[in-house]
Amino acid sequence: MHSHISAHFYNYTRDFDSWDPLSYTATRFASEFGFQSYPTLRSLEAVIPRGEIERGLYSPVFDNRQHLESGEYHIKNLIDRYLVPYNTGSTWSWKRGLEIFAHLTQA
Numbered sequence: 001m002h003s004h005i006s007a008h009f010y011n012y013t014r015d016f017d018s019w020d021p022l023s024y025t026a027t028r029f030a031s032e033f034g035f036q037s038y039p040t041l042r043s044l045e046a047v048i049p050r051g052e053i054e055r056g057l058y059s060p061v062f063d064n065r066q067h068l069e070s071g072e073y074h075i076k077n078l079i080d081r082y083l084v085p086y087n088t089g090s091t092w093s094w095k096r097g098l099e100i101f102a103h104l105t106q107a
Contacts, residue, residue, distance in 0.1 A: 018035070036071065056092050056095060058092065076092070083104050084104065
């Protein structure tokens with residue numbers, strides 16, 4: 001594998017093993033790496049109306065701020081695959097679930 005000067009690499013497919021460092025192209029400089037993470041619940045509460053926070057991740061506020069189409073879907077897949085393999089997804093639909101989700105995106 002040869003080294004590049006810089007790289008932008010994105011692969012959100014389910015079959016890509018994003019936790020295997022050998023899956024990535026070798027580079028001398030990475031301008032971005034890892035996965036999108038959410039701010040803490042405390043930070044979210046400072047800018048999002050309480051009623052929307054209570055709806056958890058399924059609030060339209062998050063869809064509006066997400067720049068990648070199906071971005072939350074990809075993040076949830078990574079969490080389900082590597083961190084919480086038996087999650088049904090329903091836990092993200094309330095405030096405490098949002099707090100857990102935000103924490104897991106920072107793992």
